[in-house]
Amino acid sequence: MNGPLKRVSVACLLMFGLLMANVTYLGTVKAEDLRTDSRNVRAFYARYNIDRGWITADDGKTTLAKTVDTGDTTFRFAREYPLGKAFAHIVGFFAPESSSGIERAEGRYLDGSHPDLVVRRAVDLVSGKPAKGASVDLTLNTKAQEIAYKDLASTGKRGAVVALNPKTGAILTMTSAPSYDPNPLALANKEKVNKAYNKLDKDPDKPLLDRAIDLTYAPGSTFKTVTSAAFLSDDTSRDENTEVDAPDSLPLPGTTISLPNYHGESCGGRATMVEALTVSCNTPFAKIGMDLGYDKMKEQAQKFGVGVPLEIPLGVASSSIGPDEGKAALAQTSIGQRSNQMTPLQMAMVAAGIANQGTVMKPYLVNKIMGPDGTEIDGTRPEELSEAVSPEVAGELTKMMINVVQHGTGTAAQLPGMTVAGKTGTAETSPGKPSHAWFIAFAPVEDPKVAVAVFVESGSAGNDATGGAVAAPIAHDVMQAVLGQ
Template sequence: MNTPLRRLATVMLVMFLVLMGSATSVQYLQAESLNTDSRNVRTLYREYGNARGPIVVADDSVAQSVKVDDPFGYQREYSDGDLYSAVTGFYSIVHGSTQLEHAANDQLTGRSDQLFFSRVRDLITGRKPEGAAVETTILPAAQQAARDGLGDQQGAVVAIEPSTGRILALVSTPGFDPNDLASHTSSEANAAYAELAAADGNPLRSNATLETYPPGSTFKLVTAAAALESGQYDEESELPAPVRLDLPQTSATIGNFGGGGCGSDPITLANALRVSCNTSFAQLGMDLGDDALREQAERFGFDDASLTIPMAVAESRFPADPNAPQTAQSAIGQFDVQATPLQMAMVSAAIANGGKLMRPYVVDSVRAANLSVVSETQPELLSTAVSPGTAAQLTDMMLGVVESGSGTAAQISGVQVAGKTGTAQTSDGAAPHAWFTSFAPADDPQVAVAVIVEHGGALGSEATGGQVAAPIARAVIQAVLGS
């Protein structure tokens, strides 16, 4: 072979190797990213061409795929879409997916490793592939009570079973109808999405898990826990309770709700929680120090960016390095303290469970198309938030809040309800948020609930957590206990 031919053969060989390498890269190394690329229409046709598994609430499919006569094959259909929108999210050919539709996508499409044997069986038998059913922990009666309680007000409700972490209710208002986004007509899906994106209250984003708020006086549970855990305080420890507290390093002061006193000065820790005395807890926070408050908050789940249920959850935060006045504000749930409604339900759930915080979850089990259970969520300890002794003292103090304090609207005949109200200041000129977090029955806790009504709801600036949020929590508790 002469030199020109050898050179040509070498060039051809190199080109062949480059071509093979490129094909290998596309077909193997880049396969996953190309398959998941929203611009890949073939992926959409493949996903929609198979029946996506249902999302199930108490044996009823609240999201399912139905056969349609178009190139996609199946279309997502939601029953009670608005009621369960914070749980299911949406599944759209144009805008992707959110909430469980996104977090459990591999199970719903059947691509999960958990369903390997089901895929093999389908391959051998020639059966058309189907996604798995995702069975949730949601209790319909609790979900409905929460939605009815919020009504037209913007806010959220989360209810948790303290002993397991099972989420019994997850409601965000305003909600939305996922059916509008499931349309196979791009113009219709785009119009629905644009309308929702521009709507008041950001209905596409779950207030229950993805929005954080100043928790206000509900955070006093964390401050009280830090005090009790320090060993320097108990329920009967006396705290100063001035009408106004002068803050160090500044001319600013902290006052109590309505500008009055707290009934006595000094006041016991239990009574300070019962009447939600700002000045007592602000001073207590400065005495304990920001490190003690932060450590206690983190044991309840704050500052954990990794939490999922399995949907993504916004990180609840305690400020990194507050000075003394900022620590005082933080101790009463203001300054830069931020919490999701899920987080404040977790605080109550941990106290109810003797100090043990269970990891919250909304997926109970996953079933293959042949109804065999391929995975089941097992309760998991997330942290030990407080000792059993501290949990018992906090329970007694929270009972006082509902029996004769700021949370009497949560009372249920024949049931001991433990709770804490909160009225959280937001921006200047805006009405405060109304909070309530609680659990019941106190002697055998079955449910922990957190409620937020943004900007006081219908009562606006006249609202308190006890007036607005506590009755909603009561209705959810009754729904759980009556089921």
């Protein structure tokens, strides 16, 4: 009799163990998949029964995303975006089955599920009140953000503007055009949201893409600041007045072609570094890159953050100068062409690093997290990313970039009563197609408070667009807004 009982007992224990293992598996490993499964109607309703935290800027003074109590027992809370398109790529959207931007990156704070809010969740559960999330305050200067978006969108330009505080890395502006209205994507109606999303997704201008951080582009002559940094850092005796070869055209090793200056212009055969950067000669910087070699050029770019993984907390596409493809390719890479690909955020970091005496600060978007009761839960502390160049080299680069704005291709970025340093860029895309237009800058030089990168995509500002004519005026407006002029 004992034998059969033992076998039954073992079988029961085995089945109980399997049951517990399955419950554990479903409750831990599969929990998130089950919760977000589109067939989970309960999860769909639950999304709209949370008093989701607000997203703000200007130290809480400006509302970018808010939750409204509808009084509906099924869909209690609705999400709204008062400032719409100008902030859409950063703030993102909160849809029935997905989210993007800060709505996703800081989702656990916003919906109250973050471990930092465990006490608050317990209080809400006991009191029977709706779950309430924390608010996220961003580093954005909303005035500058709206001006940047208007400058791009009102004239039909495709592009991006990024402005940083060079001393802290705080992102003051990060706008992309074309953009979209996130409000139709936040409706508690899957059919309407899917229809709105699919329309945006099929738009040939790709408004859902954040051109500031999702895509990379040839930076053109703005990259000559990096090449100059490598040249000056390689020999401490060099400065802005060091003379370099500046032929009218530069033969490219291993090929039958020569690299010319922009529009075939002459730079006189020899030029100082400041003269070469001021008029943006191609040949001296191409030769500098070849003389330094690929490894030194790549190392200098990395010191500015190129290729370093970044989360701000949004994910950022990786910038790169491309692979080592030989001397001829390196000549083109050194003037911001060939396989050289940068995000607008990365080029803003280059300008900010020079402005901050050679130190690049880690860029960030979140200023602080505020609990439902208004107390600060967390805040971002500025963090050094790297030392790109010495303070001495940064000083030489600054003098060169000042001359670009005062006497060269960047005069449209001048600000009254203030010294501005900058560099234009006009990047070729493909034969027969218009160029990208770029401009990077910082101001005021004596005490830098803003560093900016403006990118205008090929063909969206005319066939003959240049960085000085198209991008520099936008940089002027954004810096002016940040500085309160």
